[in-house]
Amino acid sequence: MTDVSAVDANSATANDAGEADERLAYRSIFQRLFIRPEIGAIIGAIGVWTFFWAVSLNFGTTGGTQNWLDSASTLGIMAVAVSMLMIGGEFDLSSGANTGAMGILFILLIRETGELGGLGASIWIAVPLSFAFAMAVGFFNGWMVEKTALPSFIVTLATFFILKGAKLGLAKLIVGQISVTFTNDAHGYAFWQRIFAAEWERNSHVWNGRDLFYIGMFLVGTILITLSVCEMHFVRRSEPKPAGLGLFGLGMAGFVASIVLFHTTDGVGANFVAAAVLAVSVVVAMVGFGQWRYEPVAAAGGLRLNAGITNYLVAGLVSIGIAVACAFAIDSANSETLFFPFTVQGLRAVLIMVFVGVGFMLAMVAANRALSVNPITKGAVSTVIAAALAGFAFVVRASSEAAKFRTELFSVLLLCALALFAWAVLGTRFEERRRTDASADRLGTRGLLLGVALLVFAVIIRHLFVTDAELEAGVNPAKFSVRMLWFFGFTAVMVWILGNTRFGSWTFAVGGNKEASRQVGVPAARTKTQLFMIVSGAAWLVGMLLAFRLNSLQASAGDGEEFEFIIAAVVGGTLLTGGYGTALGGAIGAAIMAMSAVGIASARWNSDWRFVFLGVILLLAVISNRAIRDRADSARR
Amino acid sequence: MKKMRWLAMLLALVMVAAACGSDGDSGDTADGGDTGSESTDSGDSGDSGDSGDSGDTEEVDVAQSGDLTFHMITHSEDGPFWSVVKRGMEAACSDLGVECVWMPGFNDANQMVQDIEGALAEGSSGIAASLPDPTALVPVLQGAVGQGVPVVTLNSGANDYQEIGALTHVGQTEFIAGQAAGERFNAAGATHVLCGQQEQNNVGLTERCAGLEDTFSGTVTTDFMDLDADTTAQQAAINAAMAADESIDGFLGVGPVITMSGVRAAGDLGRDVIVGGFDLTPELLGAIEGGDVLFTVDQQQYLQGYLPILQLFLFQTNSNTIGGGQPILTGPGFVTADNAASVLALSEAGTR
Numbered sequence: 001m002t003d004v005s006a007v008d009a010n011s012a013t014a015n016d017a018g019e020a021d022e023r024l025a026y027r028s029i030f031q032r033l034f035i036r037p038e039i040g041a042i043i044g045a046i047g048v049w050t051f052f053w054a055v056s057l058n059f060g061t062t063g064g065t066q067n068w069l070d071s072a073s074t075l076g077i078m079a080v081a082v083s084m085l086m087i088g089g090e091f092d093l094s095s096g097a098n099t100g101a102m103g104i105l106f107i108l109l110i111r112e113t114g115e116l117g118g119l120g121a122s123i124w125i126a127v128p129l130s131f132a133f134a135m136a137v138g139f140f141n142g143w144m145v146e147k148t149a150l151p152s153f154i155v156t157l158a159t160f161f162i163l164k165g166a167k168l169g170l171a172k173l174i175v176g177q178i179s180v181t182f183t184n185d186a187h188g189y190a191f192w193q194r195i196f197a198a199e200w201e202r203n204s205h206v207w208n209g210r211d212l213f214y215i216g217m218f219l220v221g222t223i224l225i226t227l228s229v230c231e232m233h234f235v236r237r238s239e240p241k242p243a244g245l246g247l248f249g250l251g252m253a254g255f256v257a258s259i260v261l262f263h264t265t266d267g268v269g270a271n272f273v274a275a276a277v278l279a280v281s282v283v284v285a286m287v288g289f290g291q292w293r294y295e296p297v298a299a300a301g302g303l304r305l306n307a308g309i310t311n312y313l314v315a316g317l318v319s320i321g322i323a324v325a326c327a328f329a330i331d332s333a334n335s336e337t338l339f340f341p342f343t344v345q346g347l348r349a350v351l352i353m354v355f356v357g358v359g360f361m362l363a364m365v366a367a368n369r370a371l372s373v374n375p376i377t378k379g380a381v382s383t384v385i386a387a388a389l390a391g392f393a394f395v396v397r398a399s400s401e402a403a404k405f406r407t408e409l410f411s412v413l414l415l416c417a418l419a420l421f422a423w424a425v426l427g428t429r430f431e432e433r434r435r436t437d438a439s440a441d442r443l444g445t446r447g448l449l450l451g452v453a454l455l456v457f458a459v460i461i462r463h464l465f466v467t468d469a470e471l472e473a474g475v476n477p478a479k480f481s482v483r484m485l486w487f488f489g490f491t492a493v494m495v496w497i498l499g500n501t502r503f504g505s506w507t508f509a510v511g512g513n514k515e516a517s518r519q520v521g522v523p524a525a526r527t528k529t530q531l532f533m534i535v536s537g538a539a540w541l542v543g544m545l546l547a548f549r550l551n552s553l554q555a556s557a558g559d560g561e562e563f564e565f566i567i568a569a570v571v572g573g574t575l576l577t578g579g580y581g582t583a584l585g586g587a588i589g590a591a592i593m594a595m596s597a598v599g600i601a602s603a604r605w606n607s608d609w610r611f612v613f614l615g616v617i618l619l620l621a622v623i624s625n626r627a628i629r630d631r632a633d634s635a636r637r
Numbered sequence: 638m639k640k641m642r643w644l645a646m647l648l649a650l651v652m653v654a655a656a657c658g659s660d661g662d663s664g665d666t667a668d669g670g671d672t673g674s675e676s677t678d679s680g681d682s683g684d685s686g687d688s689g690d691s692g693d694t695e696e697v698d699v700a701q702s703g704d705l706t707f708h709m710i711t712h713s714e715d716g717p718f719w720s721v722v723k724r725g726m727e728a729a730c731s732d733l734g735v736e737c738v739w740m741p742g743f744n745d746a747n748q749m750v751q752d753i754e755g756a757l758a759e760g761s762s763g764i765a766a767s768l769p770d771p772t773a774l775v776p777v778l779q780g781a782v783g784q785g786v787p788v789v790t791l792n793s794g795a796n797d798y799q800e801i802g803a804l805t806h807v808g809q810t811e812f813i814a815g816q817a818a819g820e821r822f823n824a825a826g827a828t829h830v831l832c833g834q835q836e837q838n839n840v841g842l843t844e845r846c847a848g849l850e851d852t853f854s855g856t857v858t859t860d861f862m863d864l865d866a867d868t869t870a871q872q873a874a875i876n877a878a879m880a881a882d883e884s885i886d887g888f889l890g891v892g893p894v895i896t897m898s899g900v901r902a903a904g905d906l907g908r909d910v911i912v913g914g915f916d917l918t919p920e921l922l923g924a925i926e927g928g929d930v931l932f933t934v935d936q937q938q939y940l941q942g943y944l945p946i947l948q949l950f951l952f953q954t955n956s957n958t959i960g961g962g963q964p965i966l967t968g969p970g971f972v973t974a975d976n977a978a979s980v981l982a983l984s985e986a987g988t989r
Contacts, residue, residue, distance in 0.1 A: 058880045063906070067880070071873035100866075176987045178717040179918055203907075476880055477907040550868060552920050554717065554894060559866045597863065597870055601877035607861040608837070 026435050029232040029444070037573040038585035040624040044571070045588050045595070047357075048617065052599030054409055055349045059602040062202060062463045063476035068591070068598040073487035074099075074542045076590035078561070079568035080494050081538035083586030086569050087498070088531040089511035089578030090145065090152040093562050094159035095535050098137060100557030101163045102543030106130040107553060108174055110186045118174065123188035131540050137163075138536030142529030160562070168555040181552035197548035200464065200480040207465040214462045219259065221454030227289060228447030231440055234294040235431040244292030251285025254278075275414065283422050287429060294430040301374030309373070312366035313381060319359030320388050324395050326351040356392060363388070375428045382424030389417035483545050487587070490541065494534075494583040507531060512579030568593055571621040573628075580629070592617065705735040705763070707949050708756035709942070710749055711792065712742045712769040717893055717918045718938055722792070724987055725942025726765075733950045735762075744836075746773040753777050763787045763949030768794030769839065775801055787952050789945040792938070793841045795964050804952055805960040807944045809936035809968035811841045815848020817969045818889055818913050821932050827887030827911045828855040833862045833875055835895040845891045845915065858885070865894040875902040879910070887911045893918040893933070900929045917972060917989055922981040925974055935980070936968030939988050 033039060053060040059068075078095060085092055092098075109126035111118025121129070141159055145152045171180050184193075258278035262271065326348060363385045370378040393413035433440075466475065498504040506527040509517035518524045539558075547553060570576060571592055572585025596617055600610050709726050713719045723739055730737035738756070742749035749766070750773060756764055757780075764781055768774050768790055775797055778788050782802040790798040790806045798806035822830050830853055832846035846859040860878060863871040875898055879885050888903065888910050890896030896914030903910035914921055914933040924930040944965060951957040959965060972980050983989040 056881065058877065063880055064877065067873050067876045071870050074869050096866075172720065177919065177985070178720045179920060181920060477905070479905055546869070550897075554865060554868075556866050557868070560864070561867060564867075594870070594873070598873050598877045601860070601862070601874040602881050604878070604881050607874075610861065 026433070028433070029229060034628065036582075037580060037625075037629070038582045038588055039573075040621060040628045041572045041585050041588040041592065044617070044621055044624070045592050048592050048595050048599070051353060052595060052603060054353070056599060056603040058476075059599050061476065062466075062478045064598065064602055065463055066202075066478040066480055067602075068594045069484055070481060071598060072587075072591045072594035073481075073483040074545055075561075075564060075568060075594060076487045076587045077490050077538050077542055077545075078535075078565045079572065079586035079590040080491050080583045081535045081586075082562075082565040083569040083572060083574045083581055083583050083589075084494060084498060084507060085531045085535050086566070086574050086576065086578060087511045087581045088507045088528055089514065090528055090531065091156060091566065092141060092532060092535045093153065093156040094137070094141065094163055095156075095539055095565055096558045096561030096563075097160050097163040097167065098134070098536060098539035098558070099542040099546065099561065100553060100555070100559065101137075101167050102130055102134055102540040103547040103553045103557060104167050104171060104180055104543075104555065105133060106543060106547050107180045107182045108170065111175070111180065111182050112186070118182075123186055123192045127192065127544070130543070131537070134536045134540035134543075135533050137539075138533030139529060141536070142525075142532035145532070146525045146529065164559055167557075171555045179552050179554045182547075183551070193548055194482075196482065196486075196544050198482040202464060202466050202478040202480065203471065203475070205465050206468060206471070208467050208469075210461060210465045210467055214458050215259070215263075217454050217458035217461070221451045221458060224447050224451030224454065226286070228444045228451060230286070230289065230294070230426065231447065232444035233432060234290065234426075235433050236437065236440055237293060237295050240292055242292065244288045244290065247288025248285050248292060249288070251281045251283070251288055254281025255285060257281075279418050279421075282418060283425055286422050286426055290426055290430045297375055297429055297431050299374070301376050303380050304373050304377055305370075306373070309366045309369050309377070309381060312362050312369065313384065316359045316361070316363030316366060316385070317388055319355050319362060320392055321359075323352045323355035323359065324392065326355065327395050360385070360389070375432075379424040379428035382420055382427070386417040386421035386424065389413055389420065393417065481549075483549070486541065486545065490538065491583065491587040498583045503527065503530065508579060564593065567618060570625075571618060573625045589621075592621070705950065705953055706738065706759070706761060707735060707763045707765065707946055708738045708740060708752075708759075708761045709791075709945065710740045710742060710752045710756065710764065710766040712744055712746075712749060712767050718916050721987060721989065722938045722942035725939035725944075726946055727942075728939075728988075729943040729946035729950075733946065735946070735950060737946060744769070746770040749774060750777050753781065757781055757784060757786060761786055762953055763789070765789045765791055765945035765949065766794075767792040768797055769841070771797045778803070787949055789948050791941045791945050798964065799962070804948055804958050805962070806964035807941050807948070807967060808964065809966060810964070811844035812848040812851070813966075814915070814934050814936065814969040815845040815850075816852040817848075817971070818845070818915075818932075818934055819849045819852030821913060821971070822849070822887050822889070822911065823852070823854050825887075825911045825931055827853075829882070829884045830855065830857050830887035830889055831875070831878060831882075831885050831899075832857055832859040832889045832891065833878075833895050833899055834860065835862060835865050835871065835890075835892045837861045842891045846889070849889055855887075856884070858882070862895060862898070865892065868894065868898055871895055872898040872902050872905075875899050876905055879903065879906055879908060885910065887913070889913045889915075891915045893921045896921055896930065896933065897924065900924055904929075917980065917984050919981060919984050922972065922977050922984055925972060925977040926981065928974065932971050932973045934968065935970040935972050935989070937970055937989070938967070940967040 027035075056064070058064045078099065082092065082095060106126055107118075109119050109121045109129060110123055112120050119126075137159070141152070141156055144150075144155045144159075148155065168178070171178060174180075254277055258274045258281060261274035261277065265271065265274075363381075367378055367381045367385060370381040390413070393410050396413060397410040463478075464480065498507060506517070506522045506524075509520075509522045510524045510527050514524050542558075546557065568589035569581070569586045570589070572582070572587070572589030574581025574585055593614070596614055597610070600607060600613060707730070711719060711722065719741070726737055726739060740749075740752040740756070742752060746769065749770075753764060753766060753774070754777060761781075764778070764786060766774065766778060766788065771794065778790075778801045781788050788801055788803040790801065790803050790808070792808045793811070794803075795806050795808060795810050830849065832849055834842045834846065836842055843859075846857070850857040850859070858878075860874075862874040862878075865871070871894075875888070875895075879888075879902060886909070888896075888899040890899045890912070893914055893916045896912060897918075897920055899910070899914075900912050903912065912924075912930045914930055915936075916938070917933060917935055921930060921933055925933060944959075944967070948957075948959050951959070980989050
């Protein structure tokens with residue numbers, strides 16, 4: 001860290017000479033984003049969400065969001081812990097049964113004594129006692145794996161059977177039942193119920209100013225993100241040109257005006273005027289900002305297309321054209337079920353999505369290739385893509401009246417086209433950075449994080465509060481449970497531990513190469529045992545959440561779930577072989593799985609095919625993760 | 638090696654001691670209605686002590702009944718349903734003074750085939766088996782009948798027991814049970830019922846929904862939700878399905894756990910949904926008492942454990958057959974708010 005500036009100077013000269021040390025080679029912000037292990041999962045999650053949002057009316061609403069988030073919470077807590085363990089190079093097949101076991105143990109501890117068993121302990125005692133037991137189970141797993149030097153697959157399989165049997169055996173021995181229940185009168189129930197199962201009823205929290213707040217936050221966040229990306233992408237001017245700020249202000253004024261126009265009118269014509277104002281002002285503002293801060297492009301060059309560019313571009317445009325043809329050819333009003341899992345409408349949606357997705361990706365490859373020719377060529381290619389997107393948006397709009405495409409998709413697609421076009425314009429006017437600029441990167445990163453935080457905050461606010469207008473329209477109630485907070489909190493803590501502590505580095509080390517790490521002084525056995533204890537602790541947490549949610553648990557609760565945890569971790573970009581992955585990826589993997597399950601039910605597809613869909617997602621996830629990892633490796637090399 | 642032998646002997650001693658020890662409190666002939674017999678059924682092998690317990694089986698030839706060993710091979714592990722079947726079997730075996738072996742097949746037809754072959758190899762005096770997958774299980778059971786081992790099918794298998802040459806079938810015809818549920822929904826005035834399944838490849842569950850579709854006058858949507866082991870996902874799927882279709886005003890869960898998931902999903906959505914269920918758990922019975930669930934179809938599975946053993950016993954000792962070649966139906970019975978309280982008491986005791 002200390003010699004960054006020296007390295008900068010070196011690499012700058014080396015770069016010019018064309019002989020950079022490739023380990024220090026400059027990577028642009030996009031390259032840096034794209035080598036993160038969880039990026040595949042993030043893109044997948046956005047894709048799956050967009051998909052179901054577009055084909056189901058209910059999925060994108062607050063009710064639908066609450067539904068899949070709730071489902072993702074318990075799965076996600078476990079997936080995050082299991083990801084950590086897998087990074088550490090081990091498996092825990094007992095993790096599924098463990099969730100149910102902890103819940104059942106807890107209920108058995110607090111059940112009132114008497115004819116039908118139970119210890120009748122206070123919840124204040126049962127909570128730490130069951131947690132201690134969870135730690136013991138985790139320690140046992142880790143200790144056995146270390147002492148016997150057997151694969152953790154085998155050892156934890158044994159623990160799985162023991163826990164599974166003990167759940168059933170104890171439940172029947174003590175309660176004489178397969179499901180154990182408890183009542184609300186246990187000592188300390190009111191307090192702990194709030195800790196583990198408190199709920200936020202959206203429909204009783206009215207805030208009519210919500211939308212204004214939401215839009216404001218959302219716009220500020222978006223602007224912040226855009227400017228931060230610019231900051232990290234272009235070369236700073238040696239001395240800023242204040243004239244640009246005037247242009248920027250003008251653009252922003254137009255921007256605000258267009259938003260106001262959007263909100264004060266409902267007319268189609270006025271909306272188009274507003275959209276035009278919006279588009280122009282965004283471009284003006286961004287150009288102005290660039291003129292103020294960034295170096296103009298040195299050599300823009302002329303339009304030079306080669307076969308490598310045009311082939312991809314044409315293929316991409318043809319693919320988008322096929323999507324348009326599908327949109328018109330298949331009757332969207334027909335909702336009959338095909339032999340296929342989808343209705344005619346669903347099939348149409350899938351075909352359109354696939355072709356647009358493929359077309360867009362091909363076109364982006366063309367744009368990427370054009371980048372190596374000169375800025376003008378890239379700008380031209382990007383503009384063509386933006387125009388194609390905008391055209392597609394209008395097709396969607398034309399067919400959205402016949403249902404099955406949300407009208408919002410039109411505006412979203414137009415916004416994407418606008419963003420792409422504005423970015424293309426900037427690329428032709430300002431010089432892209434080819435070397436590290438620590439101060440710009442720091443500023444950009446902070447702005448980016450703040451912008452993302454604002455967006456997230458805006459979305460949360462939108463989901464937590466209801467407006468009178470929505471209530472009048474009869475919006476479905478949504479109850480946000482504290483389980484989600486546990487999920488987010490647990491994920492945040494684990495991400496922090498993995499990224500910022502010595503224990504986190506040791507986890508990667510023991511998963512990568514245990515012997516090597518041991519030889520350099522990493523306490524491998526202790527680290528692995530602690531990882532097993534984290535998984536068991538997470539299972540305890542999920543057990544508590546389940547127990548307080550249902551007030552009863554089946555002896556079979558959680559059995560077989562361990563594979564879902566592992567799948568979620570793998571979808572999130574964690575390697576089965578250990579040493580590579582992220583905790584955040586596990587959380588996102590869990591979200592993808594929950595979204596798929598809820599989305600299929602929400603879109604009213606034939607659920608017989610559900611696992612086909614899950615299988616396809618799993619396959620796509622691992623393939624794209626593999627591709628991203630290869631890219632990351634080659635970028636590092 | 639020597640150490641191992643000592644260990645084995647020690648283990649054998651402990652087991653003998655345990656077997657003798659369990660004699661004391663299982664000497665009563667009650668149908669497991671008291672907690673005394675509950676506490677013994679967690680140790681399966683411990684129950685074998687009952688066979689030597691001749692005090693309450695004097696009217697039967699002790700030597701003969703002591704020689705009888707029946708095997709009950711079922712396709713499920715001890716869920717809330719099957720644990721009651723198991724209790725019925727245990728009560729029958731203790732009442733009749735015969736030895737019984739409970740072999741759960743964990744939803745694995747191959748495992749069941751192996752269990753049946755294993756039972757035959759041990760010289761079983763009679764086999765009671767459920768038939769979730771007839772194609773896999775009919776041949777091996779036909780083989781058993783060919784060897785002169787009497788067979789009774791239970792739970793699922795109403796369509797195949799005659800082909801096997803089984804003495805009878807003890808169970809509920811799933812289709813008829815579904816039809817009865819459909820009539821209940823008609824009477825309650827539902828118009829669109831969602832039939833939620835907790836397993837995907839179970840013929841019996843599909844039949845229940847098909848029966849519902851047969852008699853119900855409105856629309857039926859049948860769907861797999863999620864497994865009982867993951868109630869969170871199950872509830873989320875039901876929630877999504879109900880939210881996607883405003884016209885759904887009825888829910889039939891074809892198992893007790895998924896029924897409760899349906900109750901919670903409807904509650905979360907704030908929808909007024911008529912809920913019906915299958916089978917019994919204390920939780921479900923509590924919901925019926927509380928008015929959240931209208932009814933549950935009770936197939937009295939205790940009988941499905943008790944009657945096959947009784948039939949096998951009567952056949953072996955007296956060459957009797959029950960039912961005249963027809964299946965013996967144990968359901969559908971219904972539990973509604975009227976009788977929920979009394980059934981709840983029995984269910985908590987583990988016999989309903």
